[in-house]
Amino acid sequence: MKVKRVLKWSAGAILLALVLAGFIAYWTSTNECDRRTTPSNPMKAIVHCEYGSPDVLTVVDVERPVPNDNQVLIRVRAASVNPLDLTIRGPLLLRPLLGMRKPKDTRLGVDYAGTVEAVGRNVTQFKPGDEVFGGKTGALAEYVCGLADRAIVLKPPNMTFEQAASVPVAAITALQGLRDKGKIRSGQKVLINGASGGVGTFAVQIAKSFGTEVTGVCSTRNLDMVRSIGADHVIDYTKDDFTKTDQRYDLIFDLVGNHSFSERRRILNPNGICVMAGIGGAGWHDGIGKRLAGELNAYVASRFVSQKFISYIAQFNKKDMMVLADLLQSGKVTPVIDRTYKLSETADALRYLEQGHARGKVVVTLD
Ligand SMILES: NC(=O)c1ccc[n+]([C@@H]2O[C@H](COP(=O)([O-])OP(=O)(O)OC[C@H]3O[C@@H](n4cnc5c(N)ncnc54)[C@H](OP(=O)(O)O)[C@@H]3O)[C@@H](O)[C@H]2O)c1
DSSP states (O other): OHHHHHHHHHHHHHHHHHHHHHHHHHHHOOOGGGGOOOOSSEEEEEEOSSOSSGGGOEEEEEEOOOOOTTEEEEEEEEEEEOGGGGGGGOOGGGHHHHOSSSOSOOBOOOEEEEEEEEEOTTOOSOOTTOEEEEEOTTOSBSEEEEETTSSEEEOOTTSOHHHHHTSHHHHHHHHIIIIIISOOOTTOEEEEETTTSHHHHHHHHHHHHTTOEEEEEEOGGGHHHHHHTTOSEEEETTTOOGGGSSOOEEEEEESSOOSOHHHHHHTEEEEEEEEEOOSSSSSOOTTHHHHHHHHHHHHHHGGGSSSEEEEOOOOOOHHHHHHHHHHHHTTSOOOOEEEEEEGGGHHHHHHHHHTTOOSSEEEEEOO
């Protein structure tokens, strides 16, 4: 009896402590906007001090980074936006990571291309003047600074800064999803659902570079574009349901997740793989909750069948950035750019992306 009471009181105390800790974490969460001083060596950067729509984005002067011995300072010439950047809206589930009341990291952007401005004294791979591209948080700014041995590689000379800046997140997602999770092999039949977006346009071309037969699923207005980047077949999702054909695939690379486990399983070969990479175009759209639940269900249900349903989060590494640079250099992959905005128009770029119907990548240029 006594033990039961002690346990009950302890559980109550722990619960109260957790609620209090959450409350304190919420009210004390702050960010650099509350401490900002006039920078001594300023550069322009996109900043969001609060969570909210793209309206919260501002261009402000912040301190220009100084490279340490192992870093490279890059003058950004172009950057691109990704669904990832829409975390500015502060989804509640991610707030323990992003900051409870305000974003911990106020800077935005990851993908960039630019010119090396300065290198640390231990850096041998790069020199001032080199044209590079890569991924680094805070890329929507005049300068970024990153470790030389991370995701920075030389820009192929046949690429513009805009093209190179559109590559990192989207293309690495396509490469790692198809190659590492999907085990793509020459001669396979591959279906890409969401073939016309940022990731999809790279996925079509990368899948073709592996010698596969590619079917791209997109809407009517994008059929020609998806064909033009190499898809052997296209399916218009506004007219046909790709799960209702007699065709069978070895690999489904799914960026939309709008079909159930059993529907997708039906069109997979017995040892086929479905890589669940995304839940549709950027931004909030109807049915996201249902799609997430469907992907979770597919992941669990596939443990009991011969086909595999896998999800993943892409990770930057230099080796894969070099693979992408080679694909760009050889002409096997050419970025598809939908729209280009100036740094001061980044909010418009995100507003457009958020509609979820970008045709390829949305790029931001800097003078
Ligand atoms: N796993 C990872 O590590 C990772 C990394 C990056 C992105 N992602 C996810 O991958 C997804 C795609 O990213 P993204 O950068 O490609 O987004 P995006 O550029 O915003 O994708 C837009 C495209 O989605 C297409 N689309 C929308 N609804 C569709 C449908 N029902 N069927 C087929 N296509 C449809 C649109 O085509 P229409 O205009 O023709 O509708 C548009 O071309 C997102 O959910 C993103 O969060 C995952």
